Amino acid sequence: MLKAKNVIPKQRLIVFTIVVVISFITLIGRFFQIQVYQHNTYQTKAEANRIKAVMRNAPRGLIIDRNGKILVDNYPTYVLSCIPIEIEDKDALIKLISKLTGLDSLFLRQNYSKYYRNRFSPTRLAKDLSFQHISVLEEHKSELHGIQITQFPERYYPTQISGTHFLGYVNEVNQNIRGKISDKKQYELGDLIGWHGLEKEYESELRGDKGVKYIEVDAFGREVGNVDEYKDIPPNPGNNLKLTIDAKLQLLLEGLMSTYQGVAIVSNPKNGDILSYVSSPSHAPDLFTGSVSSETWSNILNNPGRPLVDRVSSGLYPPGSTLKMITALSLLDKKLIDPKWATTCTGSYFYGDRTFRCWNENGHGEVDLRKAIAQSCNVYFYKVVQRLTLTEWSETCKQFGFGKKTGIDLPMEKTGVIPTSDYMNARYGRWGWSKGVMLNVAIGQGDVLVTPLQMLHYINQIATHGNANLLHLVHKKPEEPSRRPVFSSKTWKRIERYLTAVVYDNKGTGKAANPNIKNVIISGKTGTAENPHGEPHAWFVGYGKKENDIVSVAILIENGGHGGETAAPIAREAFRSHFNNSALNIETSNSDY
Amino acid sequence: MFFNANNKISELSYKIPAIVIILTAIGLFSLYSVSQHQGGDFFHSAFSKQLIFVIPSIIGFLLIFFIPRHIIHNYSYVLYVFAVIGVAIPYLGSHIAGTYRWINIGGIGFQPSEFAKWILILALARYLSDHNIEMRRITSVVIPFGIALIPTAIVLKQPDLGSAVIMIVPVMTMLYWAGSRPFHLFILVAPLLSVLTAFHTIPFTIWAFILAIVIFFSRPRLLFGVSLFFTNIFLGLLWPVIWNSLRSYQQNRILTLFKPDLDPLGAAYQIIQSKTAIGSGGFIGKGWGMGTQTHLKFLPVQESDFILSVIGEELGFISIMVIFLCFAYIILKILKMAYDSNDRYFSLVLVGVSTILLSHVFVNSAMTVGLIPVKGLPLPFISAGGSFLVSCYMMIGLILNIGDTSRS
Structure with missing residues (x-):
């Protein structure tokens, strides 16, 4: 069956046999040389001169604000650990340590099992040792065989700002976390790893690379001295992270927001630098450092304000009237509206089988586009929005970046919801919705949900006539968004004039946002967003211009009532602080990438 | 082509399976020693894993051994x-x-x-x-x-x-x-050597001489011989230029292939510790479970690539000799089968399998004693590694199935 009769010349078998024999003679010869001939040399080496490579931690990079102020620093703490194999009686040792330092022996024992990897690796018993602890342990060193005290850099927050929602925090690597890390070489149990916020997003930058130190140890693994044969590899410290945050402004806004639940964010629309990033309520940034008492922890978890949630990038809210510029821009662009055209607002509007209300129950009287924006008239928008299709409207929303992530350099961001006809069909069925939804979305209600960060990007695009760049927290070259809103310069300028009227008109809803500083022009829009959780949410989005300097804000006060009354005054303080300090702040740091 | 399982078993040479079992046992014996100090769960230790993998290995062996040979061919x-x-x-x-x-x-x-x-x-x-x-x-x-x-x-x-x-x-x-001409094989390997030696003048000069001598004695047509020589030299000379024109990440990509990346502590350190372990073991070894290099964790990747260092330290030169003689016996026996086989296909398969085994044994062992740079290759039947153990048993099943030609 199998064809090809096999005839192999004997010569080939001989060649192969010779190769095999030579290979094994080489190996056996080499092993003989090392094991028998040079045995004594290696014996001495193994007995007396054991070289052990020890990993050295690299200090994590610092996080600094735009003016070089340190926001997150490293602080040396002292860690008590033991080498299991060197301990004769673990229970007695723990009892003695507990007696000397007053540390709970149960706590020490728990740590021992938590950090234990093998008999030869240092196993952590306690950290954050006080100087009393260290001195008493040093005094009794002769009785405490097998323990060591080492320095460990802990995260430390030198300023008064919280900033925890963007700074994030680090976590200690435990067995569970380590199992999931792909690059295990860089993480030992008890090391720090970025767990949230910028600490997580920029982990590879901040972390640095571990170094190796070669030490000589005796037959029991005890340190004897240093080694000259191998060069130590020094740890490579992590890179510092320079943020666009202005610590001073951040502190101010955190203070102003402390009595509210909500968001206050400030940015430079031109390059996308975020100057302030406040989500309130917040918690101390060092909450996750060291041990948290269960009382503090349950307070945080049970706080109805949910301080752990970052409202800026992952809070979803109806935008209310602040979204009206989308409708206005779409209509102007498609020439579906004459800005001079006026209609009468009686306080309500009847469409289909229901009544749509204006916030001003007495009505605004004769309303044109300027007045509709300045005084935030809903009825005007109920009427004009009917000239648009849902697709046209949602398309404009998407140009402004709604319905997708803003691309901020943080790990968790939500996309929000911009209803399209596909969305509505999927949610309510093909015949389950009608043109009436346009009346709701026109004033930023209904199914529309946005994050405050998206609102900031939106107002930035208006402030720069569509030239704003992506929002970011770490100082870097501005990045272009994937889509930009495109309108004629005339249209942009018209909307801008109307937004200025919001702040400067006698009956403008945003008057409270005006800081009254010479040469500074403020434009903006208020919003009062109805929601199922009680009082409406108060919004203010806007920007201030002084020659070339522009700064934008987005303020949200949950259940704060009218935007003009609660949100706008906070914006005013942000403008005031910025323009009174602007000569120092913005001009200097715009250029140095 | 009559297939009879009883026949097959009765004609089976018991020597190779017996040796394979001895080698596997030595491996498990050493892995047990290594597992002692690895901490954690015993059932997840290298020893337990390897022990469990003996079962699929034997199944794999039987599977290949009993498949009719013509099916393998087809x-x-x-x-x-x-x-x-x-x-x-x-x-x-x-x-x-x-x-x-x-x-x-x-x-x-x-x-x-x-x-x-x-x-x-x-x-x-x-x-x-x-x-x-x-x-x-x-x-x-x-x-x-x-x-x-x-x-x-x-x-x-x-x-x-x-x-x-x-x-x-x-x-x-x-x-x-x-039956290929050795010269043809040489032509195919030559460019690789030209490139590899091109980084230093001395190896490159030596290589150029060897190249010239081989071409001279193989007596190809003059034009072919001359152009072959100069193509290789030219490639060698050009290579540093090509290399430098690569971007650094591209260079790194090539270098990582040759760079031992098993451990951040560095390859030189691994070799020194491995040699110290083997050397200090001496003729009879320090005794099972007594290797200080092994148990104080000086020895890197001791359960797989450096298992031979553990054996060298704890069980001594005598055990290393036994292991090498076992391997040499298996490999030479397979070659003999290949020579005796009257079917060309089976003969070639046998040669191929013996080459795989020899390469593994040689590269792994030579690495542990610093004869060649660190390469991540395990030692057949002994190193921890489930897939490799199963694969090795299947190879043995294969050679025993097709090796005995008296039946065809």
């Missing part, structure tokens, strides 16, 4: 296609330990490249036995290299230089066995 190319797909599949999954070597099936990592090693041999043997007449032409040398290069390139990209080497070396031995 399906050589089909298996080859599956093997190529197999080594490519890990790219669809995620990085494991920085490589694409593994397929995860129900929590158990599975390394297709281990099986591809001997499946490739089947395909090569099939090609060479079907095209045996024109063996002295250079084209018959080029196609087998092509067959081998497809899986080799994929494995190289994983990156797994060790396995790639194991895939390419059998092509050489099988071609020689099939």
Whole structure:
């Protein structure tokens, strides 16, 4: 069956046999040389001169604000650990340590099992040792065989700002976390790893690379001295992270927001630098450092304000009237509206089988586009929005970046919801919705949900006539968004004039946002967003211009009532602080990438 | 072609299986020692895992041993296609330990490249036995290299230089066995050596001399010989220029193939510690479980690549000798079977398998004593590693199945 009769010349078998024999003679010869001939040399080496490579931690990079102020620093703490194999009686040792330092022996024992990897690796018993602890342990060193005290850099927050929602925090690597890390070489149990916020997003930058130190140890693994044969590899410290945050402004806004639940964010629309990033309520940034008492922890978890949630990038809210510029821009662009055209607002509007209300129950009287924006008239928008299709409207929303992530350099961001006809069909069925939804979305209600960060990007695009760049927290070259809103310069300028009227008109809803500083022009829009959780949410989005300097804000006060009354005054303080300090702040740091 | 299981067993040479069992036992014995100090759960230790993998290994052995041989012959190319797909599949999954070597099936990592090693041999043997007449032409040398290069390139990209080497070396031995001119094999390997030696003047000069001498004594046509020589020299001279024009990340990509990346502590450190372990073991060793180098964790990757260092330290030169004699016996026995076989296809498969075994044993052992740079290749039957153990047992099943030619 199998064809090809096999005839192999004997010569080939001989060649192969010779190769095999030579290979094994080489190996056996080499092993003989090392094991028998040079045995004594290696014996001495193994007995007396054991070289052990020890990993050295690299200090994590610092996080600094735009003016070089340190926001997150490293602080040396002292860690008590033991080498299991060197301990004769673990229970007695723990009892003695507990007696000397007053540390709970149960706590020490728990740590021992938590950090234990093998008999030869240092196993952590306690950290954050006080100087009393260290001195008493040093005094009794002769009785405490097998323990060591080492320095460990802990995260430390030198300023008064919280900033925890963007700074994030680090976590200690435990067995569970380590199992999931792909690059295990860089993480030992008890090391720090970025767990949230910028600490997580920029982990590879901040972390640095571990170094190796070669030490000589005796037959029991005890340190004897240093080694000259191998060069130590020094740890490579992590890179510092320079943020666009202005610590001073951040502190101010955190203070102003402390009595509210909500968001206050400030940015430079031109390059996308975020100057302030406040989500309130917040918690101390060092909450996750060291041990948290269960009382503090349950307070945080049970706080109805949910301080752990970052409202800026992952809070979803109806935008209310602040979204009206989308409708206005779409209509102007498609020439579906004459800005001079006026209609009468009686306080309500009847469409289909229901009544749509204006916030001003007495009505605004004769309303044109300027007045509709300045005084935030809903009825005007109920009427004009009917000239648009849902697709046209949602398309404009998407140009402004709604319905997708803003691309901020943080790990968790939500996309929000911009209803399209596909969305509505999927949610309510093909015949389950009608043109009436346009009346709701026109004033930023209904199914529309946005994050405050998206609102900031939106107002930035208006402030720069569509030239704003992506929002970011770490100082870097501005990045272009994937889509930009495109309108004629005339249209942009018209909307801008109307937004200025919001702040400067006698009956403008945003008057409270005006800081009254010479040469500074403020434009903006208020919003009062109805929601199922009680009082409406108060919004203010806007920007201030002084020659070339522009700064934008987005303020949200949950259940704060009218935007003009609660949100706008906070914006005013942000403008005031910025323009009174602007000569120092913005001009200097715009250029140095 | 009558198939009878009883016949098969009665004619089976018991010597090779017995030796394989001895080697596996030595491996488990040493892994038990290593596992003692690794901490954690005993059932997840290298020893327990290896012990569990003995079962699929024996099943694999029996499976291959009892498959009628003509089926192996008929399906050589089909298996080859599956093997190529197999080594490519890990790219669809995620990085494991920085490589694409593994397929995860129900929590158990599975390394297709281990099986591809001997499946490739089947395909090569099939090609060479079907095209045996024109063996002295250079084209018959080029196609087998092509067959081998497809899986080799994929494995190289994983990156797994060790396995790639194991895939390419059998092509050489099988071609020689099939009757290719050694000169043709030399021509194919020459450019690689030209490139590798091009970084330093002295090796390159020596290489140029060897090249000239080999070409002179092989007496090819003058024009061919001269152009062959200068093409190689030119390639060697050009290589540093090409190298420098590469971007640094491209250079790094090539360098990582050759750079030992097993441990951040550095390869020199590994070799020193391995040699110290072996050397301090002496003639009879320090005793089982008594190796200080092993147990104080000076020895890196001791359960797989450096298991021989553990054996050297704890069980001494005498045990190393036993292991080498066992391997030498198996390999020479397979060669003898290949020579005696009156079927060309089976003969070539046997040569291929013996090459795989010899390469593994030589590269792994030579690495532990610093004869060659660190390469991540395990020692057959002894190193921890489930896929490799199963694959080795299947190879033994294969050679016992086709090796005994008295029945055909």
